[in-house]
Amino acid sequence: MGFISSHVSSHSPKTFYPVPYKMYINAETSLLVIQYNILIGIALSNGYLWKKQRKFANTHLRYFGEGQKSLEKYIEVECSFLCEAFKEEQGRPFNPHYIMTNAIGNIIFSVVFGHRFEYSDPSFRRILELDNDAVVLAGSAQTQLYDAFPGLMKYLPGPHQTVHANYREIVAFLNREIEKHQEEWNPDDPRDFTDAYLSEMEKDPRAGFNIETLLVCTLDLIEAGTESASTTLRWALVFMMNYPEIQEKVQAEIDRVVGQSRLPTLADRPNLPYTDAVIHETQRFGNIVPLGFPKMANKDSTLGGYFIPKGTAVTTILSSVLFDKNEWETPDVFNPEHFLDSEGKFRRRDAFFKFKMSLIPLNVKLFSVTNTSQRVFGS
Numbered sequence: 001m002g003f004i005s006s007h008v009s010s011h012s013p014k015t016f017y018p019v020p021y022k023m024y025i026n027a028e029t030s031l032l033v034i035q036y037n038i039l040i041g042i043a044l045s046n047g048y049l050w051k052k053q054r055k056f057a058n059t060h061l062r063y064f065g066e067g068q069k070s071l072e073k074y075i076e077v078e079c080s081f082l083c084e085a086f087k088e089e090q091g092r093p094f095n096p097h098y099i100m101t102n103a104i105g106n107i108i109f110s111v112v113f114g115h116r117f118e119y120s121d122p123s124f125r126r127i128l129e130l131d132n133d134a135v136v137l138a139g140s141a142q143t144q145l146y147d148a149f150p151g152l153m154k155y156l157p158g159p160h161q162t163v164h165a166n167y168r169e170i171v172a173f174l175n176r177e178i179e180k181h182q183e184e185w186n187p188d189d190p191r192d193f194t195d196a197y198l199s200e201m202e203k204d205p206r207a208g209f210n211i212e213t214l215l216v217c218t219l220d221l222i223e224a225g226t227e228s229a230s231t232t233l234r235w236a237l238v239f240m241m242n243y244p245e246i247q248e249k250v251q252a253e254i255d256r257v258v259g260q261s262r263l264p265t266l267a268d269r270p271n272l273p274y275t276d277a278v279i280h281e282t283q284r285f286g287n288i289v290p291l292g293f294p295k296m297a298n299k300d301s302t303l304g305g306y307f308i309p310k311g312t313a314v315t316t317i318l319s320s321v322l323f324d325k326n327e328w329e330t331p332d333v334f335n336p337e338h339f340l341d342s343e344g345k346f347r348r349r350d351a352f353f354k355f356k357m358s359l360i361p362l363n364v365k366l367f368s369v370t371n372t373s374q375r376v377f378g379s
């Protein structure tokens, strides 16, 4: 399996030469770092602060993961709204992009801020569009140039300025939610992630629990959660359109196990192996985060025979694993059988570690396998 970039995957120990960390950070990331001068929150932070913030997020996303405020409940509620919105189209062709993004955004927003938005609400729709545009523009040539030469590029017009402007508006939107929470806050009755975070503030100054970090954490959760999951869902629709025979098998299994009178729940999952396999294959083949987040060794380390000096930035290339021909029977084909055994039961695959690298509250294993990263080298 390729943990690190393939152009260094030859023999015996080699050295990764340290370069300034910022040179390896992608455009979107460094725009944020430069604009807000932040290395706080979850996705962009380091060391002790990162560990504490990430642990808190994991614990509290799971805490609000039970009962009426559970993630599953929020998903269930949102599924009903989403199905209704699709029904309203009465079988006519329509673009589901922002209805789906809005639905996913609502789930994350409910956990983080305790409420959702109607699909017709222009304020949330605007935030989702700004975020989507910022992610797309972050890949533009000018933004990459800005990344390398911020001192010069900051005076020139171009998409990098739009990315800045978009994030300014998104951050202002999140800030208003946080201010409202501060006004209404009752420590005895935490309603959501933000209320729980407010209770944590000032307990451990080194861990950085303050309003500024909260703002960046909410941005991390909403941005990382919404874009990733809604893009995956859009790929799922594409695959179901392209492979109608697979779609029919999924529908038949759902009809048999769940029926038409209720929504599926997590408890149904073991009885839906084919559907589970199709979801996993969608994630593998969709490959929506081909490069993981960059990490930096915080002490001299050795990985796979390579010496990695302290301070070296390393990026995991997830595609190299998800399409590894030594791991998958038909790596370049959308094939749910990758996740099924000879009896049609769901089987886990070691080479599927997309989720173990990320922060999905439903997957309790996630923190144990981030060991290809900066944090791991030093922890």
Ligand code: HEM
Pocket (backbone or CB within 6 Å): 042, 043, 044, 054, 108, 220, 221, 222, 224, 225, 226, 228, 229, 232, 288, 289, 291, 292, 293, 294, 316, 354, 357, 358, 359, 360, 361, 370, 373
């Ligand atoms: C299909 C859905 C998703 C995919 C494919 C995905 C993928 C990823 C990947 C590949 C990373 C980089 C991991 C690394 O390099 O260490 C990541 C990080 C992250 N994800 Fe996700 N993710 C998804 C959903 C979510 C959701 C729903 C949330 C929040 C509720 C979320 C929050 C985060 C955060 C905060 C990080 C940064 C973690 C850190 O740096 O410690 N993701 N995700």
